[in-house]
Amino acid sequence: MFTLFLIAHLIGGFSSLLLLWIPLLTKKGGKWHNRVGWLFVYGMSLVSVSAVGMASIRIFVQPDPTPERMQFSIFLLFIATLSAVSAYYGIRVLKFKKKEPIHRQPLDLAASALLLLAGLGCVVYGTMIGNSLITFFPLLGVFLGAGQLRYWLKPMTTKKSWIVEHITGMLTCSISTVTAFTVFGAPRLIGVDSSHILLWFLPTIIFLPLIFWFTNKYGAVKKSGEATRA
Template sequence: MELLVFHTLVVAHIITGATGALAFWVPVIGRKGGVNHRKWGQVFTVALLCTGSFALALSLLSLYDPMGTHPQLVGRFDEVFVRGFFGHLMLCAATLTINLTWYGWLLVRHRGRQELNRTRAMYAWQWITIGTAINCAAQGWMMGEKLLIGLAVVGVATGLTNLHFLAKDKPTREDWLKEHVKALVGAGISVYTAFMAFGSVRVFPELALNPVMWAIPLTVGLVIIIWHRLAIERAARQRRGTVAQAA
């Protein structure tokens, strides 16, 4: 029964993750603020929140019974590796994905109205993300797996930078736009990383912890974030120039 529940969650996780991975590119490539941007952005947000929630459930089941939920890995990896990779690492990735998606969605919904962003749940998710990241780093240290520590650094950095933005009383339009891009592109990075890393362990187990499998989505995502940040700054300069001319 436990294995059936686990496999059902895996299927749901793959379906919602694939939906989010495809929807991701419409708002990234298309015209910003248009109908398609908003519509597909909503599809991406719902899909990623579901994906992260399924991943959270999968990670908890993997922590509870690592070999029972992954019988195909018996004889290939030991219980410590399976619990660390599919339990602690996935737990960190799941909370990070949920956090980034929800945070990015609320910022574009509330814009500069910080009082609406500063909820107990929002602050709680930052500390949950930081907590699961620290746990992931500790497990990686004990296992001797540097990739667990690498993801933990991303989790801690995300929680701290989100808290830093929430501390701003009057963020500018450029401030919340940059945070919106950082968060939702970051969520996109997480779903592609999951497909390449967690997915590869089922087909090509020897590639599961290959740094290349993790570096490709991260590199592409960072390029997208930097490009959009520069575009936001360029638009802001143009807007200030237009206002100055009008005055």
């Protein structure tokens, strides 16, 4: 089963890595953006499910006695949660473009709360074992989970806030894909050490400016348009 999960993980991961650039660079809402975007979501779903499967086997079914591998398996569960919840959130904000001031869909709130709690749990766990990566990287989940809950539980700042939230969710999902490739795939292809912690944070450092750029581009434009109509 572990081997099957690993194969599925590799297929989903490399497919998503190749596909994510098309929705990012094509016209938002266009044919290619929508069609390839769904393929990206399917690939990331395969990545998340297979990651949970592998981590669960290592933690519960056949516990690995090596402390480093056990720690990585726990961290893998967080990465799977980050990927799955971010993609799910990106899809759900599209469904509820005209959401109520307080969004009460239990699954949506539960998913965002799960990301928040998973991030907090990893931060505590990383602090206890003295692992800087597991301590600081999951802060991304804490920040995003809290932001998602704030969006669901408060009125939208503009009528088009869902655009910014959709882009943020999908770009966050992309962070996990590129991070996995940067840490595990690329070093093996070029024969370098993958242990440096900077490799884990490099995709986040690259994608965060993109999130801020899209947020400013679409948020500022829509606010300006609404102010003009008013």
